[in-house]
Amino acid sequence: MSSWWWYLTRSTGIVAAVLSVAALMWGFYFSSRNMGQRLKANWWLALHNWLGGSALAFTAVHMLVSFLDTEVGLRFVDLLWPNGEVGWEIGWGVIAFWLFCIVVLPSVARIRRRLPRSVWHAVHLLAIPAVVLTAVHSLQAGYDADTRVFTRIFALIVGIGMYPLSVRVLSVLHARRTASA
Amino acid sequence: MSRPIDPLLDPRRNERPAARPTVRPAAARPSAAPASGGNRPLPPPLPSSGTAPAPRVTPRPTGKRKGPARGSKVASLVVSISSTLGLAALFSHQDTTSAASADPLLDNGVTGAIDATAPPTTPVTTPGGATVVTLDPASTSPSVVATTAPPASTGAIADGSYLGAPSTNRWGTVQVQAVYAGGSLVDVQILSYPDGDRKSVAINQRSLPSMIDDAISIQAADVAHISGATYTWRSYKVSLQSAIDSARASSGLS
Numbered sequence: 001m002s003s004w005w006w007y008l009t010r011s012t013g014i015v016a017a018v019l020s021v022a023a024l025m026w027g028f029y030f031s032s033r034n035m036g037q038r039l040k041a042n043w044w045l046a047l048h049n050w051l052g053g054s055a056l057a058f059t060a061v062h063m064l065v066s067f068l069d070t071e072v073g074l075r076f077v078d079l080l081w082p083n084g085e086v087g088w089e090i091g092w093g094v095i096a097f098w099l100f101c102i103v104v105l106p107s108v109a110r111i112r113r114r115l116p117r118s119v120w121h122a123v124h125l126l127a128i129p130a131v132v133l134t135a136v137h138s139l140q141a142g143y144d145a146d147t148r149v150f151t152r153i154f155a156l157i158v159g160i161g162m163y164p165l166s167v168r169v170l171s172v173l174h175a176r177r178t179a180s181a
Numbered sequence: 182m183s184r185p186i187d188p189l190l191d192p193r194r195n196e197r198p199a200a201r202p203t204v205r206p207a208a209a210r211p212s213a214a215p216a217s218g219g220n221r222p223l224p225p226p227l228p229s230s231g232t233a234p235a236p237r238v239t240p241r242p243t244g245k246r247k248g249p250a251r252g253s254k255v256a257s258l259v260v261s262i263s264s265t266l267g268l269a270a271l272f273s274h275q276d277t278t279s280a281a282s283a284d285p286l287l288d289n290g291v292t293g294a295i296d297a298t299a300p301p302t303t304p305v306t307t308p309g310g311a312t313v314v315t316l317d318p319a320s321t322s323p324s325v326v327a328t329t330a331p332p333a334s335t336g337a338i339a340d341g342s343y344l345g346a347p348s349t350n351r352w353g354t355v356q357v358q359a360v361y362a363g364g365s366l367v368d369v370q371i372l373s374y375p376d377g378d379r380k381s382v383a384i385n386q387r388s389l390p391s392m393i394d395d396a397i398s399i400q401a402a403d404v405a406h407i408s409g410a411t412y413t414w415r416s417y418k419v420s421l422q423s424a425i426d427s428a429r430a431s432s433g434l435s
Contacts, residue, residue: 004269011268015261022257046250047257054261087406087414146383 005069010143012065016058017134020100021157023051024131027124028164032171049107052127056104059097089140092133099130337364338432345424347373348416352381355416359424366400369393369421375413384410392417401425 026048030041063079074086082091103126106112112120135154144150248254338361347356353375360368371389375381388410395404402422406414 003273007269007272008265010272011265014268015265018264019257019261040249042249043253044250046248047253050250050254051257054257058261058265085406087411089411 005065009062009066009069012058012062013138013142014144016055016062017138018157019051019055019058020127020131020134021161023048023055024127025161025164026051027127028168032164032168034164034167034171052100052104052107056100059100063097087141089137093137093141096130096133096137099126099133103127103130338428338434340364341428341431342370343424343428343431344372345420345422345427348419348423350375350412350416352412353377355413355420357417357420357424359421359428361428366397366425369396369424385413388413389417396421 026044030044030048033041066074067076067079074090077083078086078090079094082088082094103124106115106120106123115123139145139154142150340362341360343359343361345357345359347354349355354373355375356372358370358372359366360370369392371393374385374389376385388407391407392404392414396402402418402425404414404418404421
């Protein structure tokens with residue numbers, strides 16, 4: 001069973017990373033209003049929220065399983081507080097986890113209603129550094145990081161993620177240009 | 182007259198539909214409505230006491246409303262869980278396969294920059310010839326045989342090689358040997374390190390030389406962490422600290 005904790009640690013980490021990237025991409029599509037005609041806006045928003053929550057849940061499972069794997073040797077404090085004692089490749093993941101918490105929890109409807117939109121939006125943008133730190137964590141601490149399959153999948157995800165990011169950046173630029181005109 | 186197939190060709194498509202009757206039934210018209218209302222939609226009649234019929238109230242559904250993207254949410258959850266389990270099974274299969282087809286050349290041929298030349302069963306003679314260290318493969322405790330008496334109350338560690346205890350982690354065992362000359366740590370020899378797979382060999386060949394240099398420079402086992410080699414780093418510290426403790430004990434230092 002000990003080895004299975006290790007396998008699950010790796011697999012939940014990979015799935016959580018993919019879900020976080022997917023949530024970010026959905027958010028870019030939704031916020032840029034580039035959703036097409038076929039699906040309604042609430043479909044995109046609902047799925048964006050779902051993917052974000054799933055990413056956080058799988059990240060929590062990833063941390064729990066790595067803690068249960070005694071051979072990894074991570075203490076509870078190592079999972080919650082980034083420190084150099086176990087190496088910053090773990091610390092980046094811990095910081096990313098807290099950033100995801102900060103992003104996801106205020107998006108719960110009851111909390112979001114009480115926040116000014118500008119504050120909520122600024123907090124929500126923390127998802128971008130969170131995903132970047134997730135990538136750094138996976139590249140540095142990932143046992144499979146230097147395998148050919150991982151490298152190709154990583155490049156594929158980065159490539160796919162560039163499109164919604166570009167769409168979002170262009171939409172922001174267009175909105176600013178329109179507002180100034 | 183036959184109707185064309187293409188509706189755009191239908192000559193009647195631009196005709197305006199016949200005017201709808203604007204006069205509503207008298208019973209539905211409120212008494213206060215202006216007579217010149219035309220085809221403007223009229224508000225529904227207000228409920229009044231007595232003769233007016235009670236408005237029909239459609240009961241609202243009491244069940245949970247079906248949320249948007251419900252199917253996609255279920256699909257993403259199923260895909261995520263199945264991917265997690267599938268990847269775990271794939272990793273398990275890979276480990277089983279790599280363990281079965283371990284390359285025996287790795288154990289003998291790959292030493293790289295690591296100074297792992299000391300065979301465990303051969304006595305190791307120090308550069309100064311002062312101490313002989315032997316390692317019994319069946320024993321896990323370090324054994325140090327000093328051929329010269331340790332210097333009494335000089336405060337320096339006697340020259341020689343001192344074996345550290347093996348430290349086992351997930352990927353294998355790390356065991357080091359500390360070499361002292363002139364009272365200071367001059368070398369750390371790696372007797373064993375995790376080399377069961379190519380990744381472990383690559384990681385340890387990259388990290389161990391840095392740890393050796395670090396230990397020599399700080400004259401202690403508390404070397405800086407090397408990113409990506411946490412397991413080896415921990416085991417290296419444990420084994421080297423054991424060797425240093427052994428050296429100090431052999432030299433009469435507390």
